[in-house]
Amino acid sequence: MVSTSTQAKKAFHLCWGDNSKERLTLAGVAERNLIITGAIQLDYGRPAFEAYFLDRGSIASEFELDCSKEWLLLISSFAYVNYGSDAIKELENQFGCSLVEQVKLHTASQSVVLDWTERLMKAVDYEIIYRPHPSEKVDDRLKKMQVHYPRFHVIPNYSVKQWAKVSDKTNLWISTSNAELSAMGIDYAIVRPVPIPAELEVESMREESFITDYDAFFQYNTSGADGFSISPSERMKKLSHYYSYDENVPSYVKVADCLEKIIKTDCGATYYFSFSQQIRFGWQELKKLVISFIMEKYQNKPYHTRVSRLPLKQIIRNNIIRNLDNHAQEKQTEAAMLQYMENEVPPQNSARNTYN
Secondary structure: OOOOOHHHHHOOEEEOOHHHHHHHHHOOOOHHHEEEOOOHHHHHHOHHHHHHOOOHHHHHHHHOOOOOOOEEEEEOOOOOOOOOHHHHHHHHHHHOOOOHHHHHHHHHHHHHHHHHHHHHHHHOOOEEEEEOOOOOOOOHHHHHHHHHOOOEEEOOOOOHHHHHHHOOEEEEOOOOHHHHHHHOOOOOEEEOOOOOOHHHOOHHHOOOOOEOOHHHHHHHHHOOOOOOOOOHHHHHHHOOOOOOOOOOOOHHHHHHHHHHHHHHOOOOOOOOOOHHHHHHHHHHHHHHHHHHHHHHHHOOOOHHHHHHOOOOOHHHHHHHHHHHHHHHHHHHHHHHHHHHHHHOOOOOOOOOOOOO
């Protein structure tokens, strides 16, 4: 959906791996502007970050989960299921294409996955955690399932990595979190009740094996013997074309070194924009400033009711509330991360300056 052209070709691009570098090269970006750093999100799988995650007991206490039972994680990526027509139309205008097929795919896939989950819950006594996509709203079916099945929980709090860290079984649908989980040494199953067209598939998942029927879903989540699963380390090898992973130097160090080099070197470019582009960018920046002002004004107050009364389109109000929710969560994560870095992570001086 996104292309690299005109002004974007002049910029430096930090690439997760060879695949993105090759794609940008074909788009006309000069090789000197392409730097492979790996993906920062994969650094959380390194031993140095082990203490960053909450343990199972802490999570169990916070959400009243039973530690003695098996925990089954469902990672949802069904963002389009309840977006609403206005939100879908806005996305279509942004990307310049129809999202009708994506909406149908998300809706049909979620429906079957939840059908399978209900069947499974009637057969086993597990704690099942449905971790919704950040853009996903909890719809009526999910609410009813939480009422009908006391051990079915819809929990948006915390990252996919955190939940996978403390769960016994992890199931995902379509998500780049497959690389993050592999880097963390966590096994997972990819549940695909409805085939995904090649043009909508995540590149790094094209060579994966899928669970396509209930029997395989049941078998994996009750015994783990699905007949085709491979180890996380083998998965990382298969993903190496998409995700460069250096055992010795974390990606965040490579990114920091790269940014320092760019700042200290006179290697900038001059960007030219038409008058209409400047008007469009200016309008976008004005909207961001207004939204930022609203967020700053309400971020430390009970904002849901106040924002819902603002004279704005419903979709804008919903986006502001979602951004405020995300902002609050990010602040908590940032505070925990800074505290952890101060107490646990050793200095990286020995690793610095090794990246050229």
